[in-house]
Amino acid sequence: MRIAEFDREFVLRQAMLAFMQHGYAKTSMQKLTQVTALHPGSLYAAFGNKKGIFLAAIEQYQADRNQQFTALFCQHKPVLPSLRQYLDSIVNECISGDAMKVCLLTKSISEVEGQDPQISHVLMTNLNAYENALAEQFERAIKAGEIPNTRTAEHLARFLAMGLYGLRTYALTNRCEQDLSQLADDLYHAMCN
Amino acid sequence: MRIAEFDREFVLRQAMLAFMQHGYAKTSMQKLTQVTALHPGSLYAAFGNKKGIFLAAIEQYQADRNQQFTALFCQHKPVLPSLRQYLDSIVNECISGDAMKVCLLTKSISEVEGQDPQISHVLMTNLNAYENALAEQFERAIKAGEIPNTRTAEHLARFLAMGLYGLRTYALTNRCEQDLSQLADDLYHAMCN
DNA sequence: CCTTATCTTGAGTGTACATTCAAGATAAGG
DNA sequence: CCTTATCTTGAATGTACACTCAAGATAAGG
Structure with a gap:
């Protein structure tokens, strides 16, 4: 007979940012x-436990990323122009210095891999879905003749996924905008021919 | 008047494997x-505290990797044949399923980034040294005419470093040997032309 | 406006952690 | 073989953590 007062999306986005910044273990x-x-x-009434908050935050993250992706x-x-823009936006996140410079999914799977099979499974599923979303776009690009069909869409998506995971990690070692832009450029051109 | 009984290298390699498997925070x-x-x-007498053990383990890791690298x-x-072999060995580590599938440096910097500046700095320094070691080899390859000099050695090293960081992360989402070999192959060919 | 189901509050609980330290063990120097 | 500096042992300590719960607050239904 009483409605929850808090804004679930706000709460999950705040939690999401905390997990991105500090990692799962160090987010108390x-x-x-x-x-x-x-x-x-x-928090416990709404999400059960810390893991429940984390899983809900992952869901929110994926929903937000998905919306951004499909809009672009x-x-x-x-x-191809969208891909270009997408790469630029990721470079900007990398050099921003805020929490969004990391990918919650890859950072988390790197941390909890081999610790919690349930969390690992959720993260793998979301990352596979991301790869499939990329493949869909490459499929479209190949059909439209934007990209030669020398490689399959799945192959291209796999390579780009690897490249983007690597770009975010590389950015932790070198925050030079020029270098990162060049890497994004290299990735772009590796897709086009 | 009494010598330490334990084998420092053994101890650090065991610690190193634990940190690779569980991460810094979750290695009690x-x-x-x-x-x-x-x-x-x-342990406290020899290394001061947990962070001291970690830093010493990182040093051991880097020494081991360096030896392997310069031998190859x-x-x-x-x-180029060495590069090919190097890529294959990394793919094998990725599909092995043991602790060596991760890179202690990249996994750790992803975890502790923004938490401990000293550890971050050590990790960045080591990863930059790694990138420089790659650049040296590309320099040699360009001078020998193995690789066209359309891109600088530093540029090639940066791209390969990104690719390898990405490959290890990607392997956490997809352990199919064929897919990983293909990605390594793509990286190889992205270096040669 | 009262009832009652639900939400909010925050002090409290048990556990796991990093770290310490004093007592015991051991080997080099004389 | 005794001295003494150093290493080893592992129980003890304080802290930070995830999580609980009973009391208080609040709004919808009658």
């Missing part, structure tokens, strides 16, 4: 209560 | 006492 419940402005009891790779626009 | 001192077969007091990329042998 105390920190989560701070960033969400919720008391422990409310609009079905009636050519693929 | 208790686990370190187990894998090193040393009691807490001995021998100065009087052509570069």
